[in-house]
Amino acid sequence: MSKKLVEAMANLDEDVVLSEVKVLLDQGVPTLDIIQSLQDGMGIVGKRFEEKEYFLSELIMSAEVFNEASQLLGGMGEAGESKYGVFVLGTIYDDIHDIGKNIVTTVMRSNGFEVIDLGVDVPTAKFIEAIKQYKPKVVGISCLLTTCFDNVKECIQAIENEGLRNNVKVLIGGGPVDEATGKYVKADVVAKNAQSTVDYCKKFAEVK
Ligand code: B12
Incomplete structure (x- = not known):
C-alpha cells in the first residue's frame, strides 16, 4: 500500500x-x-x-x-484466450458508477474469462436475457449506491422467478456493498476487489 x-x-x-x-x-x-x-x-x-x-x-x-x-x-493485461467460460456483469439500474466494474472486466479478461459487460444502469430484463443467451456460471452485479440495494434484490429475485437461479452464482461488488448487503439481496458472494472475483469465478469455471 x-x-x-x-x-x-x-x-x-x-x-x-x-x-x-x-x-x-x-x-x-x-x-x-x-x-x-x-x-x-x-x-x-x-x-x-x-x-x-x-x-x-x-x-x-x-x-x-x-x-x-x-x-x-x-x-x-490484454484479453487472453478464454478458457474459463463466460462471466456476465453490469451495474444495476439507476446506478451509473462504472470504474470498479471496468477494472473487474479487464482483470477477468486477462485471466482467461470471456466477459459480457452489460454496461451501467442495467435493467433486470437485460440481466435475464444475457443469462439465457450466454448461460454463464457466474453473474456479477455492481452497485455503488445504497439506494440501489433494493434494485439488486429485485434483480436476483427475478432471476430466481425465471427458474435460472440454480444454474448461476450471483456475485455482487461495489464500494458500499458488504456481507450484510449480500445476505439482504440474497447474493452468493460479495467480492471486495477484482482479484477475489477471479479467484471465486475460477472455482466455478469450466476449464476448456
Ligand atoms: C467516482 C464516484 C462517482 C463518479 C462515478 C464515475 C464513474 N464513471 O464511475 C460520479 C461523479 C459520476 C458519481 C456520481 C454519484 N455518486 Co458517486 N462516488 C464515486 C466514488 C468517490 C468512487 C467510486 C469508485 O470509482 N471507486 C474506485 C473503484 C475502483 O472502486 P469500486 O467501485 O469499489 O470497485 C472495486 C470493488 O468494489 C469491486 N467491484 C466493484 N464493482 C464490482 C462488481 C462485481 C460484480 C464484483 C465482483 C466486484 C466489484 O472491484 C472493484 C475493483 O477493486 C464513491 C466513493 C466510494 N467509496 O466508493 C462515490 C459514491 C459511491 N457516490 C455516491 C453518491 C451519493 C453519488 C451521487 C448520488 C452524487 C449526486 N448527488 O449526484 C451520484 C449518483 C449517480 C448515479 N445515479 O449513479 C456515494 C453513495 C452513498 C450511498 N450511501 O449510496 C459514494 C459512496 C460517496 C459517499 N461516501 O457519499 N460518483
Missing part, C-alpha cells in the same frame, strides 16, 4: 498521483496493489463528500484522476 498514492488520490492531486503510479510501476509493484491504493483514496474522497468537504465536482474530478492513472497501468 502506498500511503503517498492514497493521500494524493484523496487530495485529487493529479500530478502526484501520476508520478507516484509511475514510480510504483518502476519499482515493480503489482498493478492490482496500485489499484487498491487508488481505490482506498477514492474511499476517502467518498467520505469527504459525505462530510460536505467535497462536492459533486470533486467526485467527477476523482473519476477523471482515477481514469488518467489507469491509463498508465497497461500491466492489467
